[in-house]
Amino acid sequence: MKVYDIELHSNLMLGTAQYPSLAHLTGAIRASGCAVVTVSLRRETADGTGAGFWDMLRQTGARVLPNTAGCHSVQEAVTTARMAREVFETDWIKLEVIGHADSLQPDVFGLVEAAGILAADGFQVFPYTTDDLVVGEKLLAAGCEVLMPWGAPIGSGQGLRNPDALRTMRAHFAGVPLIVDAGLGRPSDAAAAMELGMDGVLLNSAVANAGDPVAMARAMALAVQAGRAGFLADPMERRDMAVPSTPVLGLAELM
């Protein structure tokens, strides 16, 4: 997968939140083979744990994609992005402008506005968006070179709620990297997304909340590889009726 002229060696991106321990997190990063991990910014604590986490993450060698999670307005998201750029020393930003605190649905109007501001400021924006085509077009016009549509609500583990919409996005945005960002729960969900022609998936809860996060990271990596290989192999068309796979010609008359 190539995003913003950077060739990534894996189609899997991994979130770093909610793991039972930092050891589980580093184990999952290694097992997933991911090239990119997402990170965030929160208020500095008295014991300065943030710097320790950041040092640990840098040792994994993964490229970081800071997010603006929890931002509900354009100004919050833009300010958070600028703070993240300074701390994490990257122009990459996973832009989230959240519309609803309960559904965590993106505020796509604020998202487009913030994306334009940040792209003009030199950011390389990864927008967390819905599967709406028009919103996708406006995000590209605002300067985004990648789209991150949701599969299902963040953290829900429901899988692909609307695969037809993602299939339509794939057809409409040929050549644009598409990464399913949210809502995947199982390896089959990740494989399904990749079979649709998505360029990548971003997983967090599905791995971190598994009983064995490291084993799930490995399973997800295999699923992403299988789904991608399946897409490239051009799957057969579905049929309404049965078609015998064993040749009928030469069938004996035994009645």
Place this chain on the structure above:
Amino acid sequence: MHITVNAKPHDISAQTLAGALAELGVVSPAIATAVNGLFVARDARATTRLAAGDRVEILAPMQGG
């Protein structure tokens, strides 16, 4: 001067953001700052003057999805 730092009230004598960070004992290089909702770059902290009632945010790396 009364200011708010990460939503907690503080009484500081420093006049600048850099001075306030030093006074509060914030020494980690892995932080970013904002005053009243606007980003203040590391290089600008020494010249950013604070006023009573200012809201300072000091953010650090954290796990995220």
